[in-house]
Amino acid sequence: MILYDRILYESKGSNDLVMSITNHIFNKINSNFGKLLLNKELVLNNNLSDFKDVEFINDKITIRITDNNYGSVNISKLDISDSINNLILNLNFSPTPTEIKSKEIYKTNTLYGVISHEILHVIELYLTELNDKKRANSWNQGEKLQYLQNKYDDYNWTNISYIIYLSLPHEMRASIQQLNTDMKDKDINFVKNTKIYKDVQLLSNIKSHVLLNDLKKDYNYLNILNDFNKLVLNKNNSEYNFIKYIDDIILRNKKMLKKLNKIPFNKNEFISEDYFDHIIKYDDFNL
Numbered sequence: 001m002i003l004y005d006r007i008l009y010e011s012k013g014s015n016d017l018v019m020s021i022t023n024h025i026f027n028k029i030n031s032n033f034g035k036l037l038l039n040k041e042l043v044l045n046n047n048l049s050d051f052k053d054v055e056f057i058n059d060k061i062t063i064r065i066t067d068n069n070y071g072s073v074n075i076s077k078l079d080i081s082d083s084i085n086n087l088i089l090n091l092n093f094s095p096t097p098t099e100i101k102s103k104e105i106y107k108t109n110t111l112y113g114v115i116s117h118e119i120l121h122v123i124e125l126y127l128t129e130l131n132d133k134k135r136a137n138s139w140n141q142g143e144k145l146q147y148l149q150n151k152y153d154d155y156n157w158t159n160i161s162y163i164i165y166l167s168l169p170h171e172m173r174a175s176i177q178q179l180n181t182d183m184k185d186k187d188i189n190f191v192k193n194t195k196i197y198k199d200v201q202l203l204s205n206i207k208s209h210v211l212l213n214d215l216k217k218d219y220n221y222l223n224i225l226n227d228f229n230k231l232v233l234n235k236n237n238s239e240y241n242f243i244k245y246i247d248d249i250i251l252r253n254k255k256m257l258k259k260l261n262k263i264p265f266n267k268n269e270f271i272s273e274d275y276f277d278h279i280i281k282y283d284d285f286n287l
Contacts, residue, residue, distance in 0.1 A: 017053060018123050022116045024051055025089075029063055030105050037100060040065045048087070054126065055083035066092040071114040073121055075139075080129045089118060117178035124170060138169040144231040151227070154218035160211050164232075166199050167249040172256065175199075197260060203253035208246035212239060 028047045029036070036042040042063045048056035074088035093111035105111060125139070142165070149161045165171060175196045191197050215221055229237045233245060 015120065015123065018116060018120050020053060021048070021051065021119050021123070022112070024048065025061060025115050025119070026105070026107070026112055028061075029091075029111075033095075033105055034103055036063060036065065037095075037103070054123075056087060057083050057085045059084075059087040059089070061087075061089045061091065063091045063093070065095065067094055069093050069110040069114055071118040073118050075121075075125075075143075078122070078125065080126050082130070084122060084126055087122060089115075091115065091118075113178040117174045120174045120178075121170065124173065138171075141232050142168050142170065148224065148227055148231065152218075152220050152224050154220050154224065156214040156218045157220070157224050160215055163203060163206065163211070164245075164249065167203055167252060169252075172252070176256075191260065200253050200257045200260065204250060204257045206246070206250060208243045208250065211246055212243060215242075 025048070028044055029042070032042055032044070044061040044063070046056075046059055047061060048059045070090075070092040072090045074090075077086045077088050079085040091111065091114060093109065093114065095105060095109065099105050099109065145161060145164060145168070149158070149165075166175075179191070179194065179196050215224065218224065225239070225242060226237045229235050229241050233241055235241045
């Protein structure tokens with residue numbers, strides 16, 4: 001099996017390399033937690049230069065204490081060759097009162113899973129470009145989608161484009177990685193209350209014709225539909241292509257929901273690789 005095809009299929013259903021980097025970053029943040037508490041913001045420069053399995057050059061990690069939990073990687077600045085260059089990782093999180101008192105962030109904090117989610121994006125790009133010399137198509141779709149999200153701020157398009165974003169294959173893979181990370185010492189009740197599970201459940205039950213009718217209410221509907229078909233789908237402009245794409249999203253999420261519901265979540269048990277296809281067929285998502 002090609003290395004990048006094993007993104008999510010290492011032991012216990014999460015990628016070992018991703019978890020190693022996640023732990024490395026998490027420990028670096030923890031060792032500077034006192035400074036972070038004092039200033040509410042911490043910038044770590046070149047703190048991955050000592051990571052042994054992958055060479056990182058010129059990395060910058062910014063951590064902020066806020067009321068929300070959020071992470072992002074600046075993909076436009078990321079330069080991948082035999083090494084990962086110019087990684088810019090932004091992390092927002094909220095420490096618990098216990099963590100503040102003990103001066104230690106626990107792995108139960110959402111920060112841990114957020115780091116894992118964002119690092120999976122980076123490693124997926126690294127391994128695919130290293131082996132195939134190109135990105136998976138869903139990344140190109142994501143960039144075009146972001147362009148359209150910035151171009152049009154119509155109400156219904158804003159909601160629909162977020163639904164599409166959540167269902168991009170690389171985002172779904174990262175969500176599974178994050179769920180695996182968050183699952184430690186949790187049970188099925190925890191899983192069903194996560195945003196990831198609720199998103200998949202919602203996206204399994206949307207109706208393509210309803211979304212299209214909602215989109216038609218937007219002032220820029222015709223331009224949005226034309227640009228979406230042309231830029232994201234690389235197809236001729238038609239309502240049919242939009243409907244088909246949304247139907248594919250629904251099926252993709254139904255498949256994911258079925259797998260999540262049948263997995264025997266128990267304490268200390270992660271998602272087993274037996275419940276997932278062993279090969280990520282990126283071309284399947286070239287819609």
